[in-house]
Amino acid sequence: MRKPLPDDAVKTDYYASRPRAEISRRPRDDRLSHPDAEIEATLSYEAACDEAKRCMSCGLCFDCQLCFMYCNGSGFTRIEQPRPGNYFAFALDACEGCGKCIEMCPCGYLETRDSGTGSMGKTDAET
Numbered sequence: 001m002r003k004p005l006p007d008d009a010v011k012t013d014y015y016a017s018r019p020r021a022e023i024s025r026r027p028r029d030d031r032l033s034h035p036d037a038e039i040e041a042t043l044s045y046e047a048a049c050d051e052a053k054r055c056m057s058c059g060l061c062f063d064c065q066l067c068f069m070y071c072n073g074s075g076f077t078r079i080e081q082p083r084p085g086n087y088f089a090f091a092l093d094a095c096e097g098c099g100k101c102i103e104m105c106p107c108g109y110l111e112t113r114d115s116g117t118g119s120m121g122k123t124d125a126e127t
């Protein structure tokens with residue numbers, strides 16, 4: 001099981017600020033006169049999609065491609081059949097150890113091998 005991310009692992013400056021969706025609540029008098037009715041409304045489809053866009057993908061690769069773009073040593077190559085959380089193959093023998101990919105990864109997915117998890121530590125095969 002993956003250990004919790006350190007507090008500073010997610011680089012919040014990378015993400016656009018998006019306000020949380022407001023969920024309407026029925027007024028008190030209305031609740032008292034209709035006690036069996038739902039108090040809080042549900043999100044619309046559009047609002048739910050907007051909420052999903054607020055996800056920072058903490059600790060899971062979301063294909064921002066920053067590691068791929070900043071790597072000088074061809075450490076990352078795109079895999080042929082990506083799936084959620086898994087987009088790049090990592091080649092340890094091509095890595096020059098500059099640490100730029102870890103520095104740039106916004107969601108805290110990449111870590112040094114010594115810290116135990118992430119592409120640099122979890123496997124030499126895929127992010």
Ligand code: SF4
Nearest residue numbers: 071075095096099101
């Ligand atoms: S640490 Fe290795 S994989 Fe990461 S950017 Fe540097 S050369 Fe590429």
Ligand code: SF4
Nearest residue numbers: 061062064065067105
């Ligand atoms: S490992 Fe990090 S920097 Fe690389 S694509 Fe995934 S989220 Fe972006």
